[in-house]
Amino acid sequence: AQSVTQPDIHITVSEGASLELRCNYSYGATPYLFWYVQSPGQGLQLLLKYFSGDTLVQGIKGFEAEFKRSQSSFNLRKPSVHWSDAAEYFCAVGYTGTASKLTFGTGTRLQVTL
Amino acid sequence: GAVVSQHPSRVICKSGTSVKIECRSLDFQATTMFWYRQFPKQSLMLMATSNEGSKATYEQGVEKDKFLINHASLTLSTLTVTSAHPEDSSFYICSAGGPPGNTIYFGEGSWLTVV
Numbered sequence: 001a002q003s004v005t006q007p008d009i010h011i012t013v014s015e016g017a018s019l020e021l022r023c024n025y026s027y028g029a030t031p032y033l034f035w036y037v038q039s040p041g042q043g044l045q046l047l048l049k050y051f052s053g054d055t056l057v058q059g060i061k062g063f064e065a066e067f068k069r070s071q072s073s074f075n076l077r078k079p080s081v082h083w084s085d086a087a088e089y090f091c092a093v094g095y096t097g098t099a100s101k102l103t104f105g106t107g108t109r110l111q112v113t114l
Numbered sequence: 115g116a117v118v119s120q121h122p123s124r125v126i127c128k129s130g131t132s133v134k135i136e137c138r139s140l141d142f143q144a145t146t147m148f149w150y151r152q153f154p155k156q157s158l159m160l161m162a163t164s165n166e167g168s169k170a171t172y173e174q175g176v177e178k179d180k181f182l183i184n185h186a187s188l189t190l191s192t193l194t195v196t197s198a199h200p201e202d203s204s205f206y207i208c209s210a211g212g213p214p215g216n217t218i219y220f221g222e223g224s225w226l227t228v229v
Contacts, residue, residue: 034218041225042222043220043223044209044223046217046220049217049218051216100146100210102148103160104157107156
């Protein structure tokens with residue numbers, strides 16, 4: 001069975017600092033990988049996704065993520081965090097070919113200090 | 115781009131009553147939609163897969179008679195929580211795959227409070 005691990009439950013960074021949120025997955029085939037952001041009480045917004053091709057993917061709001069098959073990782077990065085980035089971030093994995101059914105990690109709550 | 119919409123965003127109902135939540139794909143057709151449940155400060159757990167024109171597929175541990183799912187058209191799936199109890203209070207969110215490249219879009223979510 002596929003699974004997703006986000007080892008960091010809570011991360012605090014200063015505004016302007018760089019950010020990396022970790023995500024590891026377990027899946028036997030080529031995964032479809034996603035990062036979503038959720039503000040309190042809101043739905044999920046897609047930041048970026050990886051299906052195939054270039055392993056470094058660019059997303060919205062200045063985020064990027066790199067797929068590393070050898071490490072089964074899909075870490076999310078941002079060079080300079082803004083206070084508005086404070087939210088809950090979820091990594092998710094889907095089946096190849098039927099990408100709609102997703103398994104989510106437990107999420108990482110990002111706090112940004114001014 | 116593709117958008118998935120849910121209604122209502124918030125609903126309060128009395129214990130023992132039923133409540134319906136709608137999930138619509140606004141500018142694409144979705145033969146399959148997915149319903150998730152999220153408890154406060156926790157991750158999303160898949161409840162069921164909603165299939166247009168056929169029965170929903172429920173995840174292990176989800177009561178199909180309590181959480182009725184109907185996918186009547188290619189743009190609408192509904193989740194009905196029957197005989198609701200306070201423990202059913204939660205955030206329910208749906209998703210559907212749409213263009214481009216089968217991107218997964220989520221609705222805004224629906225807060226259910228059972229009193």
